[in-house]
Amino acid sequence: MILQALNTYYQRLLARGEEGLSPFGYSPEKISYEILLAPDGRVVEVNDIRDTSGKKPLPRSMNVPQPEKRTVGIKSNFLWDKTSYVLGASATSKRADKEHEAFKTLHQESLKDTQDSGLKALLNFMSAWKPERFSDAPFKSEMLDANIVFRLDGERTHLHERPAAQTVRARLLGSDDAAAPALAHCLVTGERLPVARLHPAIKGVNGAQSSGASIVSFNLESFTSYGKSQGENAPVSEQAAFAYTTVLNHLLRRGEHNRQRIQIGDASVVFWAEADDADQAQEAELTFESLLNAPPDDSQEAARVRDVLQQIAKGRPLSELNPKLQDGTRMFVLGLAPNASRISIRFWETDTLGGFAQRLAQHAADFRLEPVPWKTAPAARRIVLATVPNREGAIPKMDDAFNNLVGEFMRSVLNGRPYPRSLLANTLMRIRSDGNLSGLRAAICKGILAREKRLGINIHIHKEEVPVSLDKQSENPGYRLGRLFAVLEAVQRSALGGQVNATIRDRYYGAASATPASVFPVLLRNTQNHMGRLRKDKPGLAVNLEKDIREIVDGLSEQFPRSLRIEDQGRFAIGYYHQSQSRFTKNGAEAEQDTADTNTNDTEGAPA
Incomplete structure (x- = not known):
């Protein structure tokens, strides 16, 4: 199926005259130099044909006869090759003499009956050429191991582009092997x-x-x-x-x-x-x-x-x-994707443009989170990057991503099936390890759980919709505990200000999201000390935070759960994000005014 689709696309592009697409027997290769030959085989000039539009010269892509597959053997390309084959000179090869001999043998045998003036010039050049002459002008040491083509002086086309050369090339393609290629029904075309x-x-x-x-x-x-x-x-x-x-x-x-x-x-x-x-x-x-x-x-x-x-x-x-x-x-x-000396198929999806567009729109809807943590819905690449370690002072690298996760996630995006559970597990693991609960990571948790709920997967677990924005009516213990953790962190930050070296998120997030019963009683006791300070310095804010704590705790069971399953740990992250961001939904001026008004009103009724 894959090879058939690619073959059909090739034929379509070839009929359309697509630029840079090679006909049968040719391929685009990186060429750096051309040698201009006189009809008698003399070297008229050596031209640097590299692309100089950038900061440094780069080889030019040129359609040349398809290269031979080389492993350890010596095989020469037709009418072009690197300097060790063409000129017998190399900075790296220890068998340049044998490689040059292979180049001469191939062309002397395949071009012996030619009447083309350009191909005759090449034969004359090889008959007179000695590798020792490479040290003389117009050859340069920077040419070593670069790919070289030939052109007859006074003409614009290269030797490999001449009709006579193409005829010889077609004949060589039919006799590459010692024995004629086996005939069989092609699995791609059926012929x-x-x-x-x-x-x-x-x-x-x-x-x-x-x-x-x-x-x-x-x-x-x-x-x-x-x-x-x-x-x-x-x-x-x-x-x-x-x-x-x-x-x-x-x-x-x-x-x-x-x-x-x-x-x-x-x-x-x-x-x-x-x-x-x-x-x-x-x-x-x-x-x-x-x-x-x-x-x-x-x-x-x-x-x-x-x-x-x-x-x-x-x-x-x-x-x-x-x-x-x-x-x-x-x-x-x-x-x-690479796999040793082979290439593996990470995923293969076919559909109509409309079908893919609908799934990508649904993917954006599943990841939708408020307040919106991005300017544009995150591309797949950014989502994968969110699962890699955040090294201090370094940008996350794609090399650190789990390779299998990439393929599984892309298949889910393109075919509309559930996202891989490994994406949720890796995201939660990263949040616990580096303490970075970004909006994108919260959105990953939300997207995975929301899609499973929408598709009816694990209905006994997903009894409640996954909220897009702050949902104070949610009864899910993971979501409520995430909200509670955000409020307790806000109490600590408000009480200590810039004196906080490490917040409770830095120290306790992993344990709080996985084993709440072992952490939250301790956090609540410590919070009372911070609340005592807030009642003196910011009584209005203290009242509001106490209201938030009371409202959240009232919706929980009498005892904190001993552990949270992975789905509820995801909801914990979402609840934390919603609650922590709820205080930053307005612009700075409005927030300052609201705080001042709240402090004034609450102070009057605050206990002494």
């Missing part, structure tokens, strides 16, 4: 074609080998069966193997203009739309990318994403929001 023994490498997956890795490969005897070897075990034609790997490399390309790739944890996520109209497909891909990876700031794009999600949640079709969008446009989402 009877030569089977690819090895599939081309896939590059661009974060964490995978820089030389590329494979989704399909059989490199051990234990992977084979019925006497078949390599790709014969799962027959995919050479054309189909080239098509799916080429378009996947195209989707994985790096650059600011690629809006079809997102990195989430260790997963390199790519997606594409299937539509007859190119503009419609591109608009669908841009919309999907913005919904899946909304910008974190309060920019115009972020505001547009918020509006789209709100309109979708109300049931409005996408075509009403943008005439170029159609709810029925087919979308494909593929998550890839």
Whole structure:
């Protein structure tokens, strides 16, 4: 299914004339230099063709004959390669002489009957070239181990682009192996074609080998069966193997203009739309990318994403929001992750654009929390980051995220199923370990529990709706205890002011949320000391805090629960967030005025 969808997308892009997409037998590679040859094989000039638009020169991507798969053997590429093969010079290879000999042998045998002037020039160059000449001008030491192509002086096209070279290349593709490729019915296209023994490498997956890795490969005897070897075990034609790997490399390309790739944890996520109209497909891909990876700031794009999600949640079709969008446009989402020398499929989801948009809108609704702790609903990447350790003075890193959690969470977002319970467990563990109960972490707890309640999962546990904003009527013990803990912390902060080295949250949050009976009696006794100080310094505030404590405790059972299950620990975090944020919902001026009025009124009736 995955390979079929990729093959279809390749054919569609190729028919559309997509820039940078290689035809069969070619692939985009990083080229740094070109050698200009005279018809007699003399070197006219060596040109640096690297991209110099950035801070430092970078190799230029160029469609060249597909490279050979190298492990420990010596195999030469056709009409291009690195300096150890082309010139017999290298700063790292200890077998440059053998590699250069392989380059000469390949071209002398494959081009011996050519009548093309450019290819003849290359043969003349190799006949006269000696590796010792690399130390002379116009060659430079900085060229060592860079990739090189050839061009005939006075012409614009490179040798590998000449029609005669392409004809030779097609002939070589049909005779790469000592024996002719086996014929079989291709699992991708269904046609009877030569089977690819090895599939081309896939590059661009974060964490995978820089030389590329494979989704399909059989490199051990234990992977084979019925006497078949390599790709014969799962027959995919050479054309189909080239098509799916080429378009996947195209989707994985790096650059600011690629809006079809997102990195989430260790997963390199790519997606594409299937539509007859190119503009419609591109608009669908841009919309999907913005919904899946909304910008974190309060920019115009972020505001547009918020509006789209709100309109979708109300049931409005996408075509009403943008005439170029159609709810029925087919979308494909593929998550890839490194796995030794292979690439593993982290997740694979297909649906219509409308279906994905509705699930993303529901995801935003499940995570909705008031007061809103963000300017834009958090993208999947930010949610995953919230589960990693917060090192003092350091920004959380995606490398610290649990890899399996990334795939499970993304599948839940895209298919609308329950979020992984491991997300709740990891979030609570991080809150206890680093004491950071941010709004995003509270929203994670709320989203997981709210979705389970909505889907009817664990009904005996989720007897009560998960509140979006402060709910003083909630009878859930976890939620009430979280509120109580926030009030007790507020008492401590109000009484001690800036003299607090570590609040009760820093010292007791983990125990209070897991084993309330062992902590809350102690906290309540200590709170009386702080309340005594508040009654003298801030009597109005003391009255209000006492009212909050009384109201919360009255809704609890006579004894604090000995322990809270993980769902109630999640509600504890939500209750803490709601209660602690309830005092900061107004702007500073209004808050100061309210405090002054409360202190004046309450002082009159406060006990002496």
